[in-house]
Amino acid sequence: MSKPTIVLVHGAFADSSSWTGVVSKLREDGYPVVAVANPLRGVESDAAYVASVVNGVSGPVVLAGHSYGGALISRAATETPNVRALVYVAAFQPDAGESVFELSGRYPGAKLGPETTNVLVHDGEPELSIKAADFAEVFAADVPADTAAVMAVTQRPVAQQALAAPFEGTPAWTKLPSWTLIATQDNAIPAAAQEFMAERASSTVQRVEASHAVAVSRPDVVAEVIIAAATATE
Numbered sequence: 001m002s003k004p005t006i007v008l009v010h011g012a013f014a015d016s017s018s019w020t021g022v023v024s025k026l027r028e029d030g031y032p033v034v035a036v037a038n039p040l041r042g043v044e045s046d047a048a049y050v051a052s053v054v055n056g057v058s059g060p061v062v063l064a065g066h067s068y069g070g071a072l073i074s075r076a077a078t079e080t081p082n083v084r085a086l087v088y089v090a091a092f093q094p095d096a097g098e099s100v101f102e103l104s105g106r107y108p109g110a111k112l113g114p115e116t117t118n119v120l121v122h123d124g125e126p127e128l129s130i131k132a133a134d135f136a137e138v139f140a141a142d143v144p145a146d147t148a149a150v151m152a153v154t155q156r157p158v159a160q161q162a163l164a165a166p167f168e169g170t171p172a173w174t175k176l177p178s179w180t181l182i183a184t185q186d187n188a189i190p191a192a193a194q195e196f197m198a199e200r201a202s203s204t205v206q207r208v209e210a211s212h213a214v215a216v217s218r219p220d221v222v223a224e225v226i227i228a229a230a231t232a233t234e
Helices: 016-028 043-055 068-079 100-104 132-139 145-154 160-164 191-200 219-233
Strands: 005-009 033-036 061-067 083-091 117-122 125-130 178-183 204-208
Touching: 005 016, 005 043, 005 068, 016 033, 016 219, 033 043, 043 061, 043 068, 061 068, 061 219, 068 083, 083 191, 083 219, 100 160, 100 191, 125 132, 125 160, 132 145, 178 191, 178 219, 191 204, 204 219
Parallel strands: 005 033, 005 061, 061 083, 083 178, 178 204
Antiparallel strands: 117 125
């Protein structure tokens, strides 16, 4: 039986290169992989883009999202009949009416906020990036300093409204099996918030001592969880 395609969706303040180590390990195990270039403009439009990519894949798909990408896979998979499982990697699993901002602030510990972000108005709309001086602590505390510095420079800003808008509709995790990797040292999404969302979604949970940039610092564990989801649904 052919293996499902793994579709990876990065989050805010990152790009598809954040999956590089994960992609290598998945490919070594024989999985076809697609890494989506997330527009980072808004949940509905970004999720529609992700859905268009997934619908262009022939055969079954395991859909994995990091951070804000978790909100997108929760929405996109409602429009993609070939998705067999969802994998949340230090990610948001919102329910109807919840925003990324609200969920990240629901529990103490998040260091991502007004003090650590820059605001740039682009086409009349504010977009956010993490201040270079704060990037490592907020996003990539367990990544080598040189790597974290490059990630800070190459981060892609996210439209503020993408993080502030409430999630619309019924999330896909209510109907599809899901796996969640909780980064216990995450300074962007507190581990307590990740635990709450995973329990609510009845996700299969794995925990790792890692920062928010777990796909960079621990690609082996991320790939392991994705492969577990793929194997369970083949």
